[in-house]
Amino acid sequence: MTEREALGRRRRVVAAVVASLLVLGPLAWFWWSSLVPANASVMDMGYPDTGGGPAAASGHGHEPEDGPRVSVATLTGPSGGVPDVELTLTADAGPIEVGGRTVAGYTLNGTSPGPTIEAVVGDLVQVTLVNRSVPDGTTLHWHGVDVPNAEDGVAGVTQDAVPEGGSHVYRFVVEYAGTYWYHSHQVSHAQVRGGLFGALVVRPAAPQEGVEAVAAVHTYGAVPTVNGSTGDLRVDAAAGDRVRVRVVNTGSGVLRAWVPGSGYRLLALDGRDLHDPGRVAEQAVLIGGGGRADLEVTVPDDGSVRVRLGSQSVIVGPADDAPDGDDPRSTLDLLTYGTPTDVGFDPRAVDRRFDYAIGRRPGFVAGRPGLQWTINGHTYPDVPMFVVSEGDVVRMILRNSSGQGHPMHLHGHHLLVLSRDGAPSTGSPWWTDSLELAAGESYEVAFVADNPGVWMDHCHNLPHAQQGLVAHLAYTGVDTPYVLGGDLDNTPE
Amino acid sequence: MKTAYRVLAYLVATGVFVQAGAIAYAWFATLNDLDGGAVIDSDWEGNLGHAMHGIVGTMVIPLLVIALLIVSFFAKFPGAVRYALIILGLLVLQIVLAFVAFGAPVVGALHGANALAILGVSITAAQRVPRSTTTTDASAPANAVA
Numbered sequence: 001m002t003e004r005e006a007l008g009r010r011r012r013v014v015a016a017v018v019a020s021l022l023v024l025g026p027l028a029w030f031w032w033s034s035l036v037p038a039n040a041s042v043m044d045m046g047y048p049d050t051g052g053g054p055a056a057a058s059g060h061g062h063e064p065e066d067g068p069r070v071s072v073a074t075l076t077g078p079s080g081g082v083p084d085v086e087l088t089l090t091a092d093a094g095p096i097e098v099g100g101r102t103v104a105g106y107t108l109n110g111t112s113p114g115p116t117i118e119a120v121v122g123d124l125v126q127v128t129l130v131n132r133s134v135p136d137g138t139t140l141h142w143h144g145v146d147v148p149n150a151e152d153g154v155a156g157v158t159q160d161a162v163p164e165g166g167s168h169v170y171r172f173v174v175e176y177a178g179t180y181w182y183h184s185h186q187v188s189h190a191q192v193r194g195g196l197f198g199a200l201v202v203r204p205a206a207p208q209e210g211v212e213a214v215a216a217v218h219t220y221g222a223v224p225t226v227n228g229s230t231g232d233l234r235v236d237a238a239a240g241d242r243v244r245v246r247v248v249n250t251g252s253g254v255l256r257a258w259v260p261g262s263g264y265r266l267l268a269l270d271g272r273d274l275h276d277p278g279r280v281a282e283q284a285v286l287i288g289g290g291g292r293a294d295l296e297v298t299v300p301d302d303g304s305v306r307v308r309l310g311s312q313s314v315i316v317g318p319a320d321d322a323p324d325g326d327d328p329r330s331t332l333d334l335l336t337y338g339t340p341t342d343v344g345f346d347p348r349a350v351d352r353r354f355d356y357a358i359g360r361r362p363g364f365v366a367g368r369p370g371l372q373w374t375i376n377g378h379t380y381p382d383v384p385m386f387v388v389s390e391g392d393v394v395r396m397i398l399r400n401s402s403g404q405g406h407p408m409h410l411h412g413h414h415l416l417v418l419s420r421d422g423a424p425s426t427g428s429p430w431w432t433d434s435l436e437l438a439a440g441e442s443y444e445v446a447f448v449a450d451n452p453g454v455w456m457d458h459c460h461n462l463p464h465a466q467q468g469l470v471a472h473l474a475y476t477g478v479d480t481p482y483v484l485g486g487d488l489d490n491t492p493e
Numbered sequence: 494m495k496t497a498y499r500v501l502a503y504l505v506a507t508g509v510f511v512q513a514g515a516i517a518y519a520w521f522a523t524l525n526d527l528d529g530g531a532v533i534d535s536d537w538e539g540n541l542g543h544a545m546h547g548i549v550g551t552m553v554i555p556l557l558v559i560a561l562l563i564v565s566f567f568a569k570f571p572g573a574v575r576y577a578l579i580i581l582g583l584l585v586l587q588i589v590l591a592f593v594a595f596g597a598p599v600v601g602a603l604h605g606a607n608a609l610a611i612l613g614v615s616i617t618a619a620q621r622v623p624r625s626t627t628t629t630d631a632s633a634p635a636n637a638v639a
Contacts, residue, residue, distance in 0.1 A: 016566035023562055222531035311532055362588055370551045371592045403596025439596055463538060 034364035036381045038485045042157055042454065042472050049376075049384040051352030053392060054476075072158050072480045075149040075453050077172035083126035085119045089198075090130045091138050091162075091184075096195055098220040099230035105194040105220065106134065106184070112195030113216050113228055113250075117182070119174050121205045127182075130167045137161030137488055138196060140170060141185035143290055144271045144433045145200065146412050147172040149453025149478075154411065155186035156482050156490030157454055157472070162186075163488055177204040178271025179246040179292040181216065187491050189462040195220065195228075197250050202271070211237045212244040213316075217309050219251050226312045233314040241299045243316045245307050249287040252461035254405060254436055255310050258284035259297055260325030262305050266332065268294040272414060272431035276339040283332045288407035288436025290460035335420055338428025343416055347446035351392035354384075356457070358437070358469065360402040365468040373402060373459075373469040380468025386457065388449040389476045398435065399442040406464060409434045410473065411455040415445040434460055454480050456492065466493040495622050498568040501561040502619035505580060508554040509612040515549065518542040551588065558584050561618075568622070576618035583611045 048055060089108045096105040096112050108114025119125050129140050139161055141153035151172045155161040162168045183197035199214045213235040215226050226233045237243050244267060249255040263281040268274060270292055287293045297305045297316055304317025306324055315322050359374040372379045388394055395418070398408055410433065417430040420443050435443060452475040459469035470493060484490050519542025526540070527533065558581050565577035587607050594601035 012569075013567075019566045020563045023559065027559065219532070219537075222526060222533060222537060224532045360592060362592065368552075369555060370547075371588070403593070 031364050031367055031369075033382070034379065035367050036484065039483045040381070040485065041480060041483050043385070043474065043479055045381045045472075046378065046383040046385055048387050049354060050387045051354045051394065053352040053387070053389065055387060069479045070452065070477055072149045072453050072478060072482075075478075077148050077151050077170070078124060079171070081124050083171065084123035085117065085125045086127075087115070087117065088128040088130060089114055089140065090132050091196060092133045093135060093194075094133065096220070098225060098228070099223045101223065103221055103223075106138075106191055106196035108196065108198055111228065112197075112220075113218065114182075114196075114198030116199040116201060116214055118201050118203070120203050121174060121177050123202075124171065124173050127170045128167055129162055129170065131162045131164055133164060134191070134196075135164060136187045136191075136491070137163045137166075138184045138191060139168070139186045140182050141188075141411075142170070142172065142180065142182050142200065143409070144178070144180040144292065145172065145174060145202075146414065146451055149412065149451070149455070152411055152453070152455070153182075153185050154456055155488075155492045156484040156486070157456060157480055157492060158482065160482055160486070160488045161490050174202040176271055177202050177273070178268055179214070179248060179294055180271050181248045181250060181290075181292070183250070185456075185492050187493075189466040189493060192250070192462055193220075193252075199246070199248050201246060210243065211235065211241055211316075212246065213314065214246045214248065215307070215309060215314050216248040216250055217255055217312060224311050226309060226314065232312070234320065235314060235316045237299045237317055239299050239301045239318070241317075243297055243299065245295045245297065245314055245316065247287060247293045247295060247307075247309060249289060249291050252289045252407070252463065254289070254407075255287040255291075256284040256308075256327055256331075257287060257293060257295060257310075258308050258325075258328055259295070260306055260308060261323045262297065262300065264307075265296045266293060266337065267296050268292075269334070269430070270414070270432045270434055272429075274338045274430075275341040275428035277337065277428065280332055280337075282328045283330045284328055286331050286436060288405075288434050288460070289462075290407055290409050290434035291432070291436065292434075334417070334427065334430050335423060335425045336427045340427065341429060343429045345393060345446075345448050347393065347395065347416060347418060349393050350395050350446075352386075352388055352394045352449075354386050354394065354396040355399070356384075356386075356396055356408070356471065357399040358402045358406055358459075360404075370467075373464060373467055375469070375471050380470060383468075383471045386471065386473045387476060388473060390449055390452050392449040393446065394449055395444060395446045397442060397444050398437055400437040400439055403439050404464075405436060405438045405461075406469065407434050407436045407460040408457070409460040410447075410457045412451045412453060413447045413449075413455070413473075415447050418444040418446055449475065452478055454478060458493075462493070494564055494568040495570060497564045498561065498573060499619045499622040501557055501564060502576075502580075502615045502622075505554060505557050505561065505615040506612055506619065508549060508557060509608050509615070511549055512546055512554075512608065515542045515545040519546060550591070555584060555588075570621070570623050572618075572621055576614065576621065579614055580611065580618065583607060583614060587611060 139153040180200040184191035299317040303319040304322040306322035307314040562577040565573040590604040
């Protein structure tokens with residue numbers, strides 16, 4: 001081999017090594033930057049988005065702080081006072097029976113769903129969660145109840161996961177009558193889907209007459225159920241009775257509810273009454289994952305009426321059967337349903353504006369390659385931290401160009417829908433905590449920042465949340481002592 | 494390196510067979526479950542076949558193709574890098590097609606057709622590897638990195 005040949009060979013090897021580094025370097029960097037550090041605080045995650053408002057003491061990163069910082073651990077419900085509603089919920093991991101099959105799941109006080117908690121507006125509710133045998137730890141989140149931050153039940157953000165053998169006391173006052181539910185917010189994609197949830201009903205202070213029922217719709221594996229049963233839910237009522245059916249969609253997907261051959265009224269959505277709800281016929285109500293809808297049906301003179309909840313049914317009346325019918329396909333438009341009334345704040349007096357644009361692209365999340373959800377173009381954990389100050393009027397535009405639907409759930413607040421795809425809301429004020437964002441849709445919503453803390457703002461299609469469709473809303477001056485991971489392996493998604 | 498190239502190219506081809514088998518199994522198993530009374534809604538995450546298709550398609554085959562590209566820089570035969578790049582391009586297209594097909598299912602047909610292109614090109618690439626272990630001087634200049 002001549003010297004020249006040897007030189008040429010060496011050059012080729014160098015070129016090959018450089019080319020290899022050019023391929024592997026960016027890949028390694030993308031992989032490495034997608035890793036979620038162990039024991040990370042959500043306060044250090046991603047980047048702050050102040051929405052045009054002041055960023056002072058946003059608490060993001062480790063910049064020097066001025067003034068005292070409030071820990072979410074101090075943002076509790078009333079510490080004194082005798083609870084009006086008090087109960088203990090004991091969580092277990094174990095087999096549950098669904099439709100004659102035994103499947104792996106979770107129970108509260110031995111059942112799935114857990115017991116329905118019933119309270120009256122103004123009640124102080126105290127729930128002691130005992131984790132008897134859930135290996136990953138567990139928590140309880142009060143879905144739709146705008147509780148003080150420390151009672152919100154998000155592992156790694158507002159508390160540590162309750163380990164096996166541990167317990168945790170939640171105390172909060174229920175301020176709005178409505179239909180809510182509670183569920184684990186630790187490894188929730190597995191625990192909620194496996195049955196670790198229950199319904200929570202808050203009734204108005206004035207005693208209510210008439211019949212009502214809770215219908216919690218849940219799919220265990222591939223078995224759809226209402227209140228844990230695969231059969232029809234029977235609600236006994238007399239002819240002429242007006243019956244409120246409180247539908248809870250505990251699943252990840254859209255639930256469609258309709259009343260074959262009869263009219264109905266939609267009284268409330270996500271724990272807020274609708275104003276002047278009119279009669280609906282030949283239309284279905286669309287309930288996003290985590291959402292609730294209260295339907296009122298009137299029992300006919302000649303038997304029972306059926307409320308269809310997807311493939312399942314609620315039979316209301318004296319008879320065991322009722323006329324059935326297919327999904328009317330047409331969907332009730334909540335932008336124009338009911339009539340307007342005061343919303344208690346001026347959505348035009350905006351202090352902060354945010355975008356929450358959901359997309360999808362190939363990339364890494366937590367070291368795993370795949371087609372990842374993006375928030376404003378970023379993948380988890382490099383997601384925005386929406387920063388607000390107490391008292392701000394906040395407007396947020398939610399867009400979905402990801403090709404799939406997402407039920408977006410902001411903790412601790414109710415969102416007022418202002419418009420969808422540019423069409424304004426002209427009916428009843430449409431308050432929501434679980435807003436189904438279909439593929440291609442955009443919504444503008446507004447809310448008042450009136451509940452200090454650090455709040456999750458995530459997709460309630462729980463596998464999507466686990467895949468990284470999670471952001472947070474943080475109040476200036478508030479910090480959390482809890483971390484993702486940690487000794488208790490906090491994993492809220 | 495030539496042997497490594499050939500083995501990796503054949504492994505990519507094998508991956509396509511695995512993917513076709515996994516997705517066919519996934520949907521036949523689904524139909525069978527539906528006949529058995531199962532109900533599918535958007536909570537449903539698929540079965541073992543779907544999981545396997547997802548893992549092999551987004552992790553195993555991409556790793557094989559990247560390894561093939563790296564090896565191609567060192568494998569001294571004409572077209573080594575070019576074929577590895579074509580396979581990489583087809584793989585990226587395949588993943589994009591899958592992504593688009595979730596929103597526009599008709600695009601899924603192209604995802605199926607493009608799989609056959611990956612299969613064909615990876616087998617061709619494997620067969621192009623010279624069998625002899627010695628490199629002739631005449632072929633050496635063609636080894637330049639693309």
